Amino acid sequence: xxxxxxxxxxxxxxxxxxxxxxxxxxxxxxxxxxxxxxxxxxxxxxxxxxxxxxxxxxxxxxxxxxxxxxxxxxxxxxxxxxxxxxxxxxxxxxxxxxxxxxxxxxxxxxxxxxxxxxxxxxxxxxxxxxxxxxxxxxxxxxxxxxxxxxxxxxxxxxxxxxxxxxxxxxxxxxxxxxxxxxxxxxxxxxxxxxxxxxxxxxxxxxxxxxxxxxxxxxxxxxxxxxxxxxxxxxxxxxxxxxxxxxxxxxxx
Numbered sequence: 001x002x003x004x005x006x007x008x009x010x011x012x013x014x015x016x017x018x019x020x021x022x023x024x025x026x027x028x029x030x031x032x033x034x035x036x037x038x039x040x041x042x043x044x045x046x047x048x049x050x051x052x053x054x055x056x057x058x059x060x061x062x063x064x065x066x067x068x069x070x071x072x073x074x075x076x077x078x079x080x081x082x083x084x085x086x087x088x089x090x091x092x093x094x095x096x097x098x099x100x101x102x103x104x105x106x107x108x109x110x111x112x113x114x115x116x117x118x119x120x121x122x123x124x125x126x127x128x129x130x131x132x133x134x135x136x137x138x139x140x141x142x143x144x145x146x147x148x149x150x151x152x153x154x155x156x157x158x159x160x161x162x163x164x165x166x167x168x169x170x171x172x173x174x175x176x177x178x179x180x181x182x183x184x185x186x187x188x189x190x191x192x193x194x195x196x197x198x199x200x201x202x203x204x205x206x207x208x209x210x211x212x213x214x215x216x217x218x219x220x221x222x223x224x225x226x227x228x229x230x231x232x233x234x235x236x237x238x239x240x241x242x243x244x245x246x247x248x249x250x251x252x
Contacts, residue, residue, distance in 0.1 A: 010190075011055060011136050012132075015052075015129050016126055018044045018045075019048065019125050021040070021044045022041055022122055025040055026041065026115055026122070027115075029041060038080065042070055045069065046176060046180065047180045048125075049063060050176060051180060051184055053177055054141075060128065062121060069121060072109060079101065079102045080102070081215075085212075085216075092231075093227075094223070094232055094235060138188070141184075141185065141188075141190060145178065148174070149182070151174070152171065152175050152178050152200075156203060159171070165213075168211060169207070169208075172207035172211060175200050175204040176200075179201060182200065210246045210247060213239050213242050213246060217243060220235060
């Protein structure tokens, strides 16, 4: 279980807080799984994974388990993004079907077994950081973040207009890693980076729009097989047109 004694290492303090926050959220998700709480849960896990990648060189033993846990909620998050992007007045039947589909996923995913396993993993992760309170030099943490960020910028500059969504998604994740690294540096009073954080958000949103459109097309094709309605066909066409435009203009 959690030990609430404050640690001297700011990085461990931050990681422990994110683990605690995820633990609180999983208790709420098992009852309702509201969109906002699901997103917060995923962000907490993403922050942990990002900082581990940036500063700990993937030496932490449970990083794959954290990724697996977050990936289990991917479909729900994609549904939430799609539901937020359409009007229930314009697509009433589809909106209703998507909402029902989400509720089924909630019931299937957030079982007592899943919640219990998640809590165990979060507790084990917390124990690890309490037992491995290493000292980190602030300048090294800053340099690692800046180096990673420059790599992201260099990769972005080399993108071509016909780059595949999967490649863009990978770069989006890298910009997220940079953003969460800079957010930690700001909170720890190591490096002020408000403008860089905002720029990372802008680029990851641009790249994310392409991935979201691709994911929605895949989901809508599946919905079309199950629900033969004109609404699905209409929205699918809109998303295909949107993806084509985004792929042509993402560098501008």
